[in-house]
Amino acid sequence: MLQYHTIENVLAGLGRMVIAPIQELGRTTIFFLQGLLHLFSVPIQAEKIVDQIYFIGSKSIFVVCLTGAFTGMVLGLQGYYTLVKFGSEGMLGAAVALSLIREMGPVLSAIMVVARAGSAMAAEIGIMRISEQIDALETMDINPVRFLFSPRLGAALISFPFLTAMFDVVGILGGYLTGSVLLGINSGVYFGRVESSVLVQDINGGFIKAFCFAAIVVTICCYQGYTTHLRKEGFGAKGVSLSTTSAVVTSCVLILVFDYVLTSFLL
Numbered sequence: 394m395l396q397y398h399t400i401e402n403v404l405a406g407l408g409r410m411v412i413a414p415i416q417e418l419g420r421t422t423i424f425f426l427q428g429l430l431h432l433f434s435v436p437i438q439a440e441k442i443v444d445q446i447y448f449i450g451s452k453s454i455f456v457v458c459l460t461g462a463f464t465g466m467v468l469g470l471q472g473y474y475t476l477v478k479f480g481s482e483g484m485l486g487a488a489v490a491l492s493l494i495r496e497m498g499p500v501l502s503a504i505m506v507v508a509r510a511g512s513a514m515a516a517e518i519g520i521m522r523i524s525e526q527i528d529a530l531e532t533m534d535i536n537p538v539r540f541l542f543s544p545r546l547g548a549a550l551i552s553f554p555f556l557t558a559m560f561d562v563v564g565i566l567g568g569y570l571t572g573s574v575l576l577g578i579n580s581g582v583y584f585g586r587v588e589s590s591v592l593v594q595d596i597n598g599g600f601i602k603a604f605c606f607a608a609i610v611v612t613i614c615c616y617q618g619y620t621t622h623l624r625k626e627g628f629g630a631k632g633v634s635l636s637t638t639s640a641v642v643t644s645c646v647l648i649l650v651f652d653y654v655l656t657s658f659l660l
Contacts, residue, residue, distance in 0.1 A: 424538065424619070425612045428546050431539035441544035442551075449510045449545070449611075450552030454559060456509055457502050461493075461560035464501060465567025468492055472568070473576050482572075486583040487590035489568035490561075494595050498561040499553075499602035500652050503610060506549075506556065507644045511614040514545060515640035518618030519633035527619070542615045546608070553607035554600045561599065598659040605655060609647050614640040 472488045518541055521527050530537045565587060573580045617640035621632045 420620075421612060421616050424542070424616050425546075425608065427538045428542040428612070428615075431536065431543040432547050434539065438539075438544050438547075442547045445544045445548030446552055448513075449506065449548050450556060453506050453509050453552070453556060456505050457556045457560050458563045460501055460505050461498070461563035462567040464497055464560075465489060465493065465564030465569075466571045468497075468564070469568035469571030469576075473572055473578070482578055483582050484586055485568065485572045485578055486565075486586035489572070490565050490587040490591050491595065493561045493564040493568075494591060494599045496652070496656070498557050498564065499599050499606060500648060502556045502560040503553065503603070503606035503648050504645055506553070507610050507614070507641055507648070511610050511644055512637050512641050514611070515614040515618040515637045516633055518615055519621035519636045522619060522621045523629055523633060537619075541619070542611075545615060546611050549607035549611040550604060553603040553610075557599055557603040594659075598655075601659065602652065602655050605651055606648055609651060610644045613644045613647065617643070 468489045469485060472485050473482055476482045476484055476488065518527075521541070527537045527541070530540055569580065569583055572578045573583050617636040618633075621636045622628075624632045624635055626632075627635055
């Protein structure tokens with residue numbers, strides 16, 4: 394009888410381990426769909442969306458461009474010393490541009506926004522939850538998902554493609570600085586290869602990834618803050634810190650996972 398109960402407890406534990414992530418995925422999906430629905434409900438929260446575009450987009454331009462510049466410079470340096478072994482250093486422009494536009498631009502710009510804005514969103518909404526401000530919104534018959542999440546979702550869907558485009562352009566210029574200015578590749582050859590190798594579908598693929606990453610980042614960060622009071626590991630300030638950490642880690646992991654999934658469909 395004791396052995397039977399032991400096996401039963403083990404199976405129950407395994408069942409909880411499987412069911413809990415599925416339940417969390419379902420709650421997150423419902424949260425996203427509610428926010429997306431309220432994004433288009435009347436009246437449109439245009440002023441709040443503009444405020445969030447400034448916070449998520451404009452205030453992230455510096456860190457995104459700085460990261461893009463050094464990423465392009467590193468790609469130019471590493472790519473040159475790899476291609477020169479095969480006598481193909483003239484292809485450096487194509488290698489840098491395609492690497493940035495297809496993969497590194499959307500991924501790294503999204504990760505930078507998670508680090509700068511995503512963590513702040515999770516912490517802000519988490520503090521509103523533990524200080525009962527979200528409960529006060531519900532008491533005043535204000536939908537907290539519409540009030541807190543929908544403007545951030547709309548702002549992210551607008552901001553992420555522009556930030557990705559800036560990352561790509563600055564990164565290509567960084568590759569030019571390393572490849573042409575420092576290592577001596579002809580600038581006409583560099584930009585000629587960029588122009589001839591980059592196709593419209595490459596650019597479209599990068600923007601599709603940017604839209605998907607925008608939805609993922611804002612949904613995860615806002616949801617983690619919104620459900621801070623449900624965390625069993627800690628309450629109050631500790632709960633907010635755990636929610637913020639979970640938001641950043643989960644967002645970064647999902648960006649990489651969905652990058653692979655989207656790449657497999659877009660290639």
